[in-house]
Amino acid sequence: MNLGKTLFAQLMEFVPWTSFARIVAQYGGDSRVRSLGCTEQFRAMAFAQLTYRESLRDIETCLLANQTKLYGMGFRSPVKRSTLADANEGRDWRIWADLAALLIRRARKLYCNDSFSVDLDNTVYALDATTIDLCLSLFPWAPFRSTKAAVKLHTLLDLRGNIPAFIHISDGKMGDVNVLDMLPIEAGAFYVMDRGYLDFSRLFALHQAGAFFVTRAKRGMNAHRVYSMPTDRTTGIICDQRIALNGFYISQDYPEQLRRIRFKDPESGKTLVFLTNNTVLPALTIAALYKSRWQVELFFKWIKQHLRIKAFLGTSENAVKTQIWIAVCTYVLIAIVKKRLKLSHSLYEILQILSLTMFETTPINQLLPNPSTNSEPPISPIQGVLL
Structure with a gap:
C-alpha cells in the first residue's frame, strides 16, 4: 500500500537500492561522507529532472518549501546547494553510469516482447549521436570548434520500447564512427545506422x-x-x-x-x-528497417525537450556526466514504472503529470488511470516530441 507516501517516494521504490549500494561501495561513493550520501544525491538530481528544476538554488528552494515531507521522500536532512554541487563535482560519474546500465537491463526485459513497425523476431538497434552545445570558456575540457564546446551522446537504441542499450558520452571532437569499436556486439541482431x-x-x-x-x-x-x-x-x-x-x-x-x-x-x-x-530478408524489409532508424533521432529530441541535459548544474566533466547519466536513469525509471503498472499513458504524459504532483500522496495508478474509451488515443513518447 502507498497510503501516505508521496508520489516521489513511490517512484523511488522502483530503484534497485540493494544493487545500487553495491555500486556505491565499488567506487567508494560514500567514503568520508557526513551528509548527502549517494542515495540522497540521486534523489535530489532525479527530483530536478522530474520537476524541471533549472539550478541548484531552484532545487534547494523547492525542497525546503516542503520540508515536512523530505524524510518520507528519503532525505535525512534538507538539501543544500553547496553540498549538492560538491557531490556532483567530486563523486565518480561511473556510479550513475552503472546504475543506468542496471536499470536499462531491467527495462529491456520488460519491453523485449513489444512489437515495432517491422515484423521481425531479431533485436533491432538504431545507432546515432547527438551534440549538446556548451560554452567553451566554462567547459574547456570539451572542445568542439574554435569558439564552441560540446559533448556528444552516442546512443544505441533498442527499438522495442525505445530503451537505450548503450550510451557513450564524449567531447564534441570524437568521430561518430569510432563508437563502433566500443559497441557490445550481439550475434543475430540488426544494427541500423546512417x-x-x-x-x-x-x-x-x-x-x-x-x-x-x-x-x-x-x-x-x-x-x-x-x-x-x-x-x-x-x-x-x-x-x-x-x-x-x-x-x-x-x-x-x-x-x-x-x-x-x-x-x-x-x-x-x-x-x-x-x-x-x-x-535473406526481402528488400522492402531492409528499407523499412532503415526507416525505423528515425526513432533514435526522435529519442534525442524527446530527452532534450523533456529532461534537463541542456542547462548544467556544474561545469566540470564529472558534473556534466553525472547530470546526463542521472537524466538517463530517470528516463528509464519512468519507462519501468509505465510497464510495471501497465499504464497506457505516454512517457511524455506521465512526466507532465508527475512534474506537478511530486508531493502528493495519491497512489500512482490512481493518479494515472487508464483514459476512457471516448478520449483521444494517448500520444506515444516519440510522437509527443513533434507536438
Missing part, C-alpha cells in the same frame, strides 16, 4: 561477429555489380544487387560481397541506396 558510420573494416568486424547491419551507401563508392536479383519496381525497389568492392585496400577491409538495394521512397520521391550484409 552513412556517417560507413567504415568497411569496422562493418566487416561486425559481420564476423554474426550481426547484421543496414546503412546507406555514399556517393561515388568504388564497387562493381556481381549479379542482380529480380525486383518489382512498383514496390519502390529499383534494384537488389550483390556487389564487391573495388580497390586494393578497400577490398581488404571488406573482402566479401555486400548487398546493395536501390529504393525510391513513394512518399518523398527520394532515391536511397542501402548496404547490408543480410541476404
Whole structure:
C-alpha cells in the first residue's frame, strides 16, 4: 500500500537500492561522507529532472518549501546547494553510469516482447549521436570548434520500447564512427545506422561477429555489380544487387560481397541506396528497417525537450556526466514504472503529470488511470516530441 507516501517516494521504490549500494561501495561513493550520501544525491538530481528544476538554488528552494515531507521522500536532512554541487563535482560519474546500465537491463526485459513497425523476431538497434552545445570558456575540457564546446551522446537504441542499450558520452571532437569499436556486439541482431558510420573494416568486424547491419551507401563508392536479383519496381525497389568492392585496400577491409538495394521512397520521391550484409530478408524489409532508424533521432529530441541535459548544474566533466547519466536513469525509471503498472499513458504524459504532483500522496495508478474509451488515443513518447 502507498497510503501516505508521496508520489516521489513511490517512484523511488522502483530503484534497485540493494544493487545500487553495491555500486556505491565499488567506487567508494560514500567514503568520508557526513551528509548527502549517494542515495540522497540521486534523489535530489532525479527530483530536478522530474520537476524541471533549472539550478541548484531552484532545487534547494523547492525542497525546503516542503520540508515536512523530505524524510518520507528519503532525505535525512534538507538539501543544500553547496553540498549538492560538491557531490556532483567530486563523486565518480561511473556510479550513475552503472546504475543506468542496471536499470536499462531491467527495462529491456520488460519491453523485449513489444512489437515495432517491422515484423521481425531479431533485436533491432538504431545507432546515432547527438551534440549538446556548451560554452567553451566554462567547459574547456570539451572542445568542439574554435569558439564552441560540446559533448556528444552516442546512443544505441533498442527499438522495442525505445530503451537505450548503450550510451557513450564524449567531447564534441570524437568521430561518430569510432563508437563502433566500443559497441557490445550481439550475434543475430540488426544494427541500423546512417552513412556517417560507413567504415568497411569496422562493418566487416561486425559481420564476423554474426550481426547484421543496414546503412546507406555514399556517393561515388568504388564497387562493381556481381549479379542482380529480380525486383518489382512498383514496390519502390529499383534494384537488389550483390556487389564487391573495388580497390586494393578497400577490398581488404571488406573482402566479401555486400548487398546493395536501390529504393525510391513513394512518399518523398527520394532515391536511397542501402548496404547490408543480410541476404535473406526481402528488400522492402531492409528499407523499412532503415526507416525505423528515425526513432533514435526522435529519442534525442524527446530527452532534450523533456529532461534537463541542456542547462548544467556544474561545469566540470564529472558534473556534466553525472547530470546526463542521472537524466538517463530517470528516463528509464519512468519507462519501468509505465510497464510495471501497465499504464497506457505516454512517457511524455506521465512526466507532465508527475512534474506537478511530486508531493502528493495519491497512489500512482490512481493518479494515472487508464483514459476512457471516448478520449483521444494517448500520444506515444516519440510522437509527443513533434507536438
